[in-house]
Amino acid sequence: MVSRVIPVEPFDLVIFGATGDLARRKILPGLFRRFCSGQMPEEARILGAARSEMDTAGFRQLVAEAVAEFGGGRHCEDGTLEQFLEIVDYEAVDAMGDGGWEALKGHLRDGFVRAFYFSVAPSLFGALAERLRTFGLADDDSRVVVEKPFGHDLESAKALNATLRQHFAEDQIYRIDHYLGKETVQNLMAVRFGNMLFEPLWNAQYVDHIQITVAETVDVGGRGGYYDKSGAMRDMVQNHLMQLLCLIAMEPPARFEPDSVRDEKLKVIRALDPVDYHHIVRGQYDADDNQPGYRVHVENPRSTTESFVAMKCHISNWRWAGTPFYLRTGKKLRGRTSEIAVVFKDAPHSIFDSESGRHRNVLSIRLQPNEGMTLDVTIKEPGPGGMRLVDVPLDMSFAEALGPEAEEVPDAYERLIMDVIRGNQTLFMRGDEVEAAWAWTDPIIAGWQSRGEVPKPYDAGTAGPEDALMLMHRDGRRWREIRV
Numbered sequence: 001m002v003s004r005v006i007p008v009e010p011f012d013l014v015i016f017g018a019t020g021d022l023a024r025r026k027i028l029p030g031l032f033r034r035f036c037s038g039q040m041p042e043e044a045r046i047l048g049a050a051r052s053e054m055d056t057a058g059f060r061q062l063v064a065e066a067v068a069e070f071g072g073g074r075h076c077e078d079g080t081l082e083q084f085l086e087i088v089d090y091e092a093v094d095a096m097g098d099g100g101w102e103a104l105k106g107h108l109r110d111g112f113v114r115a116f117y118f119s120v121a122p123s124l125f126g127a128l129a130e131r132l133r134t135f136g137l138a139d140d141d142s143r144v145v146v147e148k149p150f151g152h153d154l155e156s157a158k159a160l161n162a163t164l165r166q167h168f169a170e171d172q173i174y175r176i177d178h179y180l181g182k183e184t185v186q187n188l189m190a191v192r193f194g195n196m197l198f199e200p201l202w203n204a205q206y207v208d209h210i211q212i213t214v215a216e217t218v219d220v221g222g223r224g225g226y227y228d229k230s231g232a233m234r235d236m237v238q239n240h241l242m243q244l245l246c247l248i249a250m251e252p253p254a255r256f257e258p259d260s261v262r263d264e265k266l267k268v269i270r271a272l273d274p275v276d277y278h279h280i281v282r283g284q285y286d287a288d289d290n291q292p293g294y295r296v297h298v299e300n301p302r303s304t305t306e307s308f309v310a311m312k313c314h315i316s317n318w319r320w321a322g323t324p325f326y327l328r329t330g331k332k333l334r335g336r337t338s339e340i341a342v343v344f345k346d347a348p349h350s351i352f353d354s355e356s357g358r359h360r361n362v363l364s365i366r367l368q369p370n371e372g373m374t375l376d377v378t379i380k381e382p383g384p385g386g387m388r389l390v391d392v393p394l395d396m397s398f399a400e401a402l403g404p405e406a407e408e409v410p411d412a413y414e415r416l417i418m419d420v421i422r423g424n425q426t427l428f429m430r431g432d433e434v435e436a437a438w439a440w441t442d443p444i445i446a447g448w449q450s451r452g453e454v455p456k457p458y459d460a461g462t463a464g465p466e467d468a469l470m471l472m473h474r475d476g477r478r479w480r481e482i483r484v
């Protein structure tokens, strides 16, 4: 068992939607790994809830299968799963009905942290929040965790916020964006604000541009129905990419505490210029020899929903005026890569002859695969033959640098759930942030609709439509390679 983890307070965690895909793939295995790590106290209790009738043994079986299928802790001792299952129970509850609530309440204990995870469709959030209060399960100290999508546009996000706030205060609401729980994302803040080296250069004077890529190889899979109403802009840009953009671009917060950090992120969103439609490329993956295309996957032969977006954005403030931010995300691309690249400007004057070529420092922050950071620095190519320059990466791969400890780095969901128990909202989106992000993305989507814009087709296994490459080429820049 790996030590060095600080146990959280004992808690009662109720997972609504405990039989669903997210609970089985992420939440339950993640909780088990935290249990293995020794972070979860023995008095902790995890209660599954959903409509399906199931007894305690049945739910424990489901949990054991989820752990087996989606990964337990690498260093778990024998017998730990059995101990974990002892703290797990289940109650059948319908979010829209009144049955089961008293029984669920009977499981909850006084004097413990109480958290309710809404791993259900957003249309049930209001009903759950209301019943938690009506049946007296939640009080003013309880916490609720809500999943994305948080709204479909500004209006629906405002309505969802209003519904939740009828029953809970903002400091009780934890809106998950699991990208914020990734180790590298927090390391980004450590690198920026814990070192003297980078922050003085972190502005338009020294940074040529910033690229954020979240590339997936998968298609829309079984989520076609949901995805076709959403698209890459709503599903990825409005939340994950904008959150990454905020962390890269924000001013140093006064303290590493929830509202200081979230105030700075909000300022970035509010400083984003509206995007010129010439600076956005939408794409939709095509059929290839063996595989059906997007429209077959979503069973809509005329769908104009995008599975790819690339765009150039500008932040109008003193720090970033003139430095473009290029964002790109899509499905069925060449590789599975999430990366933020800070591309610094050329040295003001080269003392080397033109044959030594153009060299730039690039700080690359990888979220997946192999979370870590690389800083490209220019050195002399070793050996005879004169002064030939070459860029070499200073590689800060966590797994290599930190050894076995890094292998036990918690998954984003694990970390975020433990933060809920600790009552730390730093890595959760505040309601006004979510609304500001929709206020920025809504006009882009409305513009597509009013112009009747159709996404550009692209071949699976590529870097997206040709126009996305041109978006950079026109500016004399190029995208970083999407690694296979």
Ligand code: NAP
Residues within 6 Å of the ligand: 016, 017, 018, 019, 020, 021, 022, 023, 049, 050, 051, 052, 093, 094, 095, 096, 118, 119, 120, 121, 122, 124, 147, 148, 149
């Ligand atoms: P899912 O597989 O469809 O599971 C939904 C869960 O909700 C099931 O446990 C279902 O169980 C329960 N449920 C449905 N109606 C209910 C009701 N009236 N009362 C109580 N429980 C009810 O969905 P999911 O993929 O797990 O997604 C859950 C939430 O997470 C959604 O908001 C989704 O957008 C979000 N999310 C999912 C993923 C993912 O990877 N899956 C990723 C990000 C966000 P019963 O049918 O037994 O009631």
